[in-house]
Amino acid sequence: MEIQVTETKGVTVVVPTGDLDMEAADQIRRTLTELIDKGQLKLVMDLGSVGYIDSSGLGTLVAAMKQARAAGGNLKLCALQDDVRSIFEMTRLIKVMAVHATRQEAVASWG
Amino acid sequence: MTDGGSEGTFVLTSEPQHLARLRDWLREELTRHEVDGREQFGLQVAVGEICSNSIKHAYAGLGGKPIHVSVRWGEDRVVIEVRDFGRKFDPELYRPPDLEALPEGGVGLHIAKQFVDEFSFDVTQEQGTRWILVKYLPGAEPKSRTP
Numbered sequence: 001m002e003i004q005v006t007e008t009k010g011v012t013v014v015v016p017t018g019d020l021d022m023e024a025a026d027q028i029r030r031t032l033t034e035l036i037d038k039g040q041l042k043l044v045m046d047l048g049s050v051g052y053i054d055s056s057g058l059g060t061l062v063a064a065m066k067q068a069r070a071a072g073g074n075l076k077l078c079a080l081q082d083d084v085r086s087i088f089e090m091t092r093l094i095k096v097m098a099v100h101a102t103r104q105e106a107v108a109s110w111g
Numbered sequence: 112m113t114d115g116g117s118e119g120t121f122v123l124t125s126e127p128q129h130l131a132r133l134r135d136w137l138r139e140e141l142t143r144h145e146v147d148g149r150e151q152f153g154l155q156v157a158v159g160e161i162c163s164n165s166i167k168h169a170y171a172g173l174g175g176k177p178i179h180v181s182v183r184w185g186e187d188r189v190v191i192e193v194r195d196f197g198r199k200f201d202p203e204l205y206r207p208p209d210l211e212a213l214p215e216g217g218v219g220l221h222i223a224k225q226f227v228d229e230f231s232f233d234v235t236q237e238q239g240t241r242w243i244l245v246k247y248l249p250g251a252e253p254k255s256r257t258p
Contacts, residue, residue: 019134022163023127052134052152054159055219063215083152090225091218092210 003031011107012040017049020057028057032064032075041073044106048079053087065097074098078106118183125166125176125195130159133180140182144189146248153226154191154246160219161193161242169197169239187251188228196239200232 001024004015012035016028035043045061047053065075076098080088088094100106121136123129134155141151162178170176179194208218224230229245 019131021127021130021159022166023130052155054156054163055216055222056163058218059215062213066213066215083149086152087156087222090222093213096213 001027003027005031005035008107009110011042011044011110013044013046013103013107015046015049019052020047020050020060021052021054022056025056025060029060029063032060033067036064036067036071036073039071041068041071042110043068043073043075044103044110045075045077046079046103046106047077047084048081048103050084051081053084058087058091058093061097062093076100076106076109078103118181120179120181123162123178123180124174125170125178126174127163127166130162133162134159137180137182141189144184146189150246150249154189154244157223157226157244158191158193160223161244164200164219165193165195165197165240168200169195171198188245188247191244191246193242193244194239199234199238200240200242201234202232 001016001018001020006013006015014031014035016024018024020028032043061075061077068075078100079102080099085094088097088099098109100109119140121133123133137155137158138151141154146154158180162180165178166172177196181192183190205220206217208214208221210218223244227244228247229243231243233241233243
């Protein structure tokens with residue numbers, strides 16, 4: 001999986017491309033853990049280029065969200081494709097994670 | 112959409128990197144039978160979750176172990192079987208996830224069940240578990256569904 005990390009207005013934006021499955025979960029986990037450990041706690045993950053996610057991918061995002069929140073930050077999501085969004089809905093994560101329609105909205109939500 | 116009696120099988124080994132190839136194969140199989148994109152996604156997720164479950168639990172993360180996925184087409188349904196040959200699934204040990212508690216794992220079977228019409232497993236073989244997923248095809252009459 002290809003993962004781009006950029007900074008915008010003090011917010012770290014993580015953009016994975018590909019399938020967020022059992023194979024990619026470790027790579028995503030490492031990336032997010034390193035960012036949080038470095039103190040980059042205003043995180044946005046743009047899932048616009050992710051067409052598939054499974055329970056391993058979800059678990060990685062939930063773990064990172066908890067880690068970021070515990071350190072005073074958060075992991076926010078944006079640009080979910082319809083199929084991917086359906087997984088967040090059936091696991092009710094859509095209600096507890098901060099999910100925004102676009103990257104601009106997600107970044108702006110940090111104020 | 113119907114293609115009574117046809118069947119395809121994909122064999123992978125228990126490394127996560129093979130799951131993408133499995134999804135590609137399943138997508139081709141479903142496309143050939145004119146299953147639409149939304150249903151394709153759901154079945155790919157369901158089958159992927161069962162295979163991930165086999166990798167994690169039946170084979171305890173060990174690579175090189177066989178997983179067989181077969182797709183059988185009936186007049187009104189597609190039946191997908193996933194067969195592993197590792198430690199059998201024990202329903203006594205299975206706990207449905209508490210979704211309110213933000214679980215970091217243990218939701219794979221819950222997700223798989225959401226995308227199919229019937230979901231069952233068979234542990235009567237000498238080794239491993241046979242998972243059976245049934246999805247009714249659009250237009251299939253409810254009366255034709257097995258209770």
